[in-house]
Amino acid sequence: MFEYVEFPVLPIVKAHLIVNCILAFLTLLVVGLRLVARFSSGAGLWWDDYLILFAVPQALAMLVIQGMWAPMGIGFPITETMPNLSHILKMLVAYELIYATSISTIKISVLVFYLRVFVNRGLRLATMAALTFVGLWTVGNTLQVFLVCRPFARTYDPSVEGECGDQVASFIAIGAFNIVTDIIILTLPLPTIWSLKMATPAKLGLTGVFLVGFIVSVIAVIRIVTLTKLDLENLTETMIWADFWSTTEPNLAILCVSLPMLGSLWSRCTARRGTSKIGYSSENATGNSGFSKLRRNPVDSQIPLEDLYAANQQVHYQSAVAAAATPEPDHMAPLHRDADSGSEVALTEEPHKPDSGGGIRVQTKWVITHD
The missing domain is CATH 1.20.1070 (Rhopdopsin 7-helix transmembrane proteins)
Structure with a gap:
């Protein structure tokens, strides 16, 4: 020293x-x-x-x-x-x-x-x-x-x-x-x-x-x-x-x-157990705005926030318009969270509403894949 x-x-x-x-x-x-x-x-x-x-x-x-x-x-x-x-x-x-x-x-x-x-x-x-x-x-x-x-x-x-x-x-x-x-x-x-x-x-x-x-x-x-x-x-x-x-x-x-x-x-550390979720919901037909909103939903149409921050990922956006049809059961909704294999998550799918005359459904997806 x-x-x-x-x-x-x-x-x-x-x-x-x-x-x-x-x-x-x-x-x-x-x-x-x-x-x-x-x-x-x-x-x-x-x-x-x-x-x-x-x-x-x-x-x-x-x-x-x-x-x-x-x-x-x-x-x-x-x-x-x-x-x-x-x-x-x-x-x-x-x-x-x-x-x-x-x-x-x-x-x-x-x-x-x-x-x-x-x-x-x-x-x-x-x-x-x-x-x-x-x-x-x-x-x-x-x-x-x-x-x-x-x-x-x-x-x-x-x-x-x-x-x-x-x-x-x-x-x-x-x-x-x-x-x-x-x-x-x-x-x-x-x-x-x-x-x-x-x-x-x-x-x-x-x-x-x-x-x-x-x-x-x-x-x-x-x-x-x-x-x-x-x-x-x-x-x-x-x-x-x-x-x-x-x-x-x-x-x-x-x-x-x-x-x-x-x-x-x-x-x-709060009352919400598990990871933060990001969801998307469209305004209904009588709403004044078509912008998406953040929401927290414990069922389908979820994505862990940290999945967005995973390394070596590619994110793709897809929007589709289709005639209304009988919805798939909830357990069929795509929800995969494997950070290694990648995931495809339906973030914006509207819940099916019975309609006597049928209608048009807009479905938007974020597809997150990991290299």
């Missing part, structure tokens, strides 16, 4: 560390519940889950560095902390790299989740474009750590002869692109959601689920504001808030993107 001059931990620094420790604990708890929800639904893990699991130790590593910095004089003038400056700067290099990879991993996890859930071609293409943009942003974020100073050793050792670019400006630029990618990612599915034929309250609910990540964007904006007040000539005294918000952001991001995944687990 390296040696350093120990300073008393300032109350504000201690408070920041406690807050981030609590946040990290909540994040671990939610991620654990996310895994329980995935396994209990029978869906198992997919790439978006693995990416979050990869991001968790990175976010915790930033918290560890924050804790290691605390007794090194964070909040004290650099004239007093100069003996520790080399150690602080070396950890700052690691801190920047971990921040870049953790935030990127979380963004990619969300985008991969979109590819798993949505089958709309336009949205999938937009998601692939966003993935490319995030990849380029990650490369740029990583390169600036190594290229901002020449030679690289000057980044963590001011005694080395050389020159450095405006590091604070590069931090702010990277942070600005971070916010732009957040907005792009969070708004990508909204047009698709609002084009669905479902009740407005249901659309608002789904929109809220996807927009919960804007909390992280607010933190990212606050982080940029604190970066504008960062003075590398007096690093230890001016880095208090930048250090705090930079550690908060990835942990909060993991928490926010994992919370919506707990829906099926919540359903199991």
Whole structure:
């Protein structure tokens, strides 16, 4: 273990560390519940889950560095902390790299989740474009750590002869692109959601689920504001808030993107036994609307919500019009939930109503197949 001059931990620094420790604990708890929800639904893990699991130790590593910095004089003038400056700067290099990879991993996890859930071609293409943009942003974020100073050793050792670019400006630029990618990612599915034929309250609910990540964007904006007040000539005294918000952001991001995944687990913990169901019912002939509605039905025309989130699936939509005929018994309704073999589920079939003169029946099906 390296040696350093120990300073008393300032109350504000201690408070920041406690807050981030609590946040990290909540994040671990939610991620654990996310895994329980995935396994209990029978869906198992997919790439978006693995990416979050990869991001968790990175976010915790930033918290560890924050804790290691605390007794090194964070909040004290650099004239007093100069003996520790080399150690602080070396950890700052690691801190920047971990921040870049953790935030990127979380963004990619969300985008991969979109590819798993949505089958709309336009949205999938937009998601692939966003993935490319995030990849380029990650490369740029990583390169600036190594290229901002020449030679690289000057980044963590001011005694080395050389020159450095405006590091604070590069931090702010990277942070600005971070916010732009957040907005792009969070708004990508909204047009698709609002084009669905479902009740407005249901659309608002789904929109809220996807927009919960804007909390992280607010933190990212606050982080940029604190970066504008960062003075590398007096690093230890001016880095208090930048250090705090930079550690908060990835942990909060993991928490926010994992919370919506707990829906099926919540359903199991309530009076509704089993998985959440999505059903479709058409308005009757005298109704004023032809839009579909969300409903919960314990009989046929059901589909487990987690089946929509199963990996390697293809979803097809089919609508058919046929003359009324004697309906098949309920036990003949197609309802297969094998996540491995795929399923064909009648979501919108109208219950048969006796009619002396016959009539026309409209039947709509979603067919979900798994590779």
